[in-house]
Amino acid sequence: MDWLLVSVMNGVVYGLLLFMVSAGLTLIFGMMGVLNFAHASFYMLGAYFAFSLQARIGFWGAILVAPIIVGAVGVVVERYFLRRVHQYGHAHELLLTFGLSFMIAELVKLFYGNYPVNYRIPGSLDFAAFAVGGLDYPAYRVLMGGVAMAMFVLIYLLLTRTRVGIIVRSAIYKPRMAEALGHNVPLVFMGVFGVGAALAGLAGAVAGAFYTTNPNMALELGVMVFVVVVVGGLGSLGGAMLASILIGTITSLSVGIDASLSDLFALFGARQWAEGVGGLLTLKVSSTAGTIPFALMLLILLVRPHGLLGEKG
């Protein structure tokens, strides 16, 4: 029972981290139709910037400033790169961000080296929030979850309850009309891209200390973030939240399940046969934990191509 509780909590917090990164990606896609391959690179930049800054302005300062710098990088990318290729269509934008992700990874290696850097959670935050089943539950995980929840609420309120939100939504829905009414639509797009990048940067700054800050972190998380966005529905913030938590908990719980298909056959008295066949039949659920999200994505694409909460078409 304790194990179940710990696993669910672990899964939810990991899911919330996935949400922090995928929120920006799904926002940018929903608003601009740009599938941003470099998005996870912004996550990595956030972690590295926070690592560099924390020595000078402390951990909290770094967590606040790093996302702003990443946001500024995002603005530059939108203003001077994406906007130029926008007229050639989505394929070009996609290729541009794809190339950008490689360049950012190589630049990071150039400045910070090939190996993980020494970015860790500060001692003052390194304590147990509570204990369950003989294991401490780190306070920092609670903090990560809290940051993600606060972020979700803020973005949601910003988009639905403020004037800025109205302009942003109208700029997406009918860009020409919004422009005719005197709103600067390119500026709105630039702002959205910048905010999306900054959110990923914030996730990186917070998570980089807990996990590792290394030149592969974009690659490692990037794939999972795409899975989240596809499962949740491209462009849907609520969908991203739902899919993140779903994927987080499923992965976490499946680690503890040592059953395999041969157990199913055992019900019909065919265990020996199944174990003799081997291969897929004896593969334990626990050893496929990393693959289950991809299976889920495949399933969603087959039965509900627009995602859990995505809009049709």
Added chain:
Amino acid sequence: MKPYRQIAGGLVAMYLGTGMALAAPLKFGIIDTLSGPQSSTGQLYRNAMRFVVDHINSNGGWNGEPVQLLEYDNQGGPAGAADKLKAAISDGVQIVGQGASSAISAQISEDVRKYNMRNPGKEVVFINMGGDALELTGEKCHFHHFRVSGNAPVKIKAMVLTMKEEGVLGTKVYSINQNYSWGQDMEQAIVDAASFGGYAVVEKTLHDTNKIQDFSPYVAKIAASKAETVMTGNWSNDLLLLMKASKAAGLKVRFGAVFLDQPGNIANAGEVALGHYIAHTFNAEHASPESEKFVKDFTAKMGHFPQFIEPQGTWGMMLVAEALKNVKAEKGVLNVNTLAKTLETTKIKSPLGEMSMRAADHQAQLPFAVSVVSKAAKYKQDGTDMGFKLLKVYRAEEIASPVQASCRMQRPN
């Protein structure tokens, strides 16, 4: 146009001129992961090969000529390695080296075997510096493949013996490994060592390789098993994240991890790493004149003391360099079959002790060191105040694993 043509003509003449004046020099080729996510390891193997090639050349080269090292980037995958092997062979490379990832080693080994079968008289030899999967010296063994590093049973045996002696092993061991050839070998080795280690394997886990971000579910599982020691062959992020997650959860276990010394690990793990054990091919604080000389020479060339897989790559290639001394050129070129036969009987004195090649399966017999992460270590890791304190050195025969029955080596006549 005319001046250009003259220059071009001059260059061609010069090129032909050098070609005629000297016989083709002996070429080493490294086909490793030099770019992309796993490049950090591939580049260390390159350091090792550069070091040995320089060493050979400073001692007069081979056949009176300096040897060359050509570098090829396999871009992290077997497909790239297959392409680059073809390129290397057509560039005249006769000695191929590689180390990062067993999957890539397997590809190169198979391709070398096929090429040699189809091109008798033009053979190439593959020096495997770190593809530790057992099948490479088992069912896939062949005459032109030599593994100069250790393997899972050898590393586990050294580690278990020391941990038992130090009284830190406990009776409950948890095995967690990556789900591919290397991790599966490790799991088997951990289970097999239970008899002389005097422990029970309470739980075995295989997980996806370098795909998992959050290890807390695995830590919960380890805690539930009440294990005292966790043994793992995990490397890179899979090891770091596992250690960090167990620290965050306040889990009291000791790790025995064979890749604990990968650069960046200790810095990133911090105090979490203290008290964990490792079996490796060299420890810079080993007190012997040979070790001190090696550390000094290596540091002078590379700017850092030899660490992680650099020593095993270096001494593996030193074995080849020693064999080359006893092989004479035939019509100005190296006969690879002669080299391979010589290599089978070659012995060198590596810093930790005698190292040789076992002819039956081409698995090098090399000494191993077991160390513990400690602040008392002489050489500090990653700019921290911690390093690897040497506990024990095992001679090759103390920890050797037997030849696998599945290896049936075909020898040329």
